[in-house]
Amino acid sequence: MKFPLYFDNHATTPMDPKVLEAMMPYFTGDFGNAASRSHPYGWVAEEAVEKARLQVAKLIHANPKEIVFTSGATESTNIAIKGAFEMYAEKGNHMITAVTEHKATLDCAKYIEKKGGEVTYLEVDKYGSINLEDLKKAITPKTILVSLMHANNEIGTVHPIEAVGKITKEKGILFHVDAAQTAGRIPIDVEKMGIDIMSLSAHKMYGPKGVGGLFVRRSNPRVRLSPVIHGGGHERGFRSGTLNVPGIAGFGKAAEICLATMEEENSRVLNLRERLHTGLSKKLDEIYLNGHPTERLPGNLNISFAYVEGEALMMGLKEMAVSSGSACTSASLEPSYVLKAMGVGEDLAHTSIRFGLGRFNTEEEVDFVIDKVVEVVNKLREMSPLYEMAKEGIDLKTVQWSAH
């Protein structure tokens, strides 16, 4: 086992060695600019880009002409939201999203609010799921866009994309999906799901960082978006700038591998997650799953460990790389806005840990993690005045705390 064990596959994934292999020729030998039409260096580069475009398109059941390469999902989301807002200004100025979205989406929503747009932020239930009736009610004649993430990056809850796609189709509203956490991990079919625009990231599917994609539907309806980056008119004008050929080649290879192995890998990763969850639940009392029990990413396990604090827990878990739901390192001491939106109390939100399992995790690693987490949680609970009070039968909610 290589320490620290990597259990943070929602943040990024290690690159598959086969992906690196696919990228290598385009750094030195075949270094051409894909836009150079006058010599073989350019042709070879363009060929690599078009091959990758096909590989990425296949992963999501799209036409290769509907794939635009970008620097990553954040840029894609910027083009989707700002681009639609500007392009469809005559039609309306209202968009609908959810409170638990990624910051890329929320910050773009805030940006268009500043520019005169109106945004409805849908609330979520205790599992982090939106209510379709709320969505229907939020639609106005001015609504031009619905933007939702496929699965949440913190709690793994998967949104009912296909059902939302039916509603937006019916109403003639564009539907943007942030699929950064799901592309390459769970099946996506843009036709079946009624998706019009979609953000993709390579480095969350064992590809390289700094490259991503934007799916833009070409027919029924033909989606137009104003560009955010202007220049030489690359990528059919959606995104100017010399193409990152090695990165794009790697993205394509990563997509190809994900598609070929998805079914097998999904069940393997799901088994590992269940092993981890069951192992922890058997050996520790008062642990709580955050997110939906079944409608969730196979590799996501987000758990609150009552009476211990997340940052201290992570400090004790130095043999593994995990993420805490509490942003205690910031000056604000605010726990995760996602957990808060789901109604998780601040006490439990401060004690949450996100385990993100992926392609390279093993049973041996999971068993190590179980033992270590149990050991550290028990040690910290022994040290926790809250655990002591709870064991004495004191209801912590009735205690008059001295705020500071």
Next chain:
Amino acid sequence: MAYGPKVIDHFNNPRNVGSFDKSDTQVGTGIVGAPECGDVMKLQLKIKDNVVEDARFKTFGCGSAIASSSLATEWVKGKTLDEVLEIKNTDIVKELSLPPVKIHCSVLAEDAIKSAIADYKKKQTPGSGEIK
């Protein structure tokens, strides 16, 4: 985030973890902080002849909060109550090299010491009765 070596040492080997009987008249108990703020510190001092004989702590909080309270228990031992009250949060910040975002942990430790002594003094006042 990166922790200083002294914080890591106190976190890995916390000094004086535990509890005294809080109804003991020789024991002063201070509980400060709140769960929703992410830290709660319980500091107990066993006091004899105006001198802190022994100390215990339990802390719910980040590594810096645990280290601050662990250090506080070391520092108070053997000191008179007046000397103990002179311990300032800035001394803890300096000793543990706490970054600015963790200064509140040291403030909490200072508050816990003061609160424990106030509790002890209250118990010594005739007629005040024991706290529940």
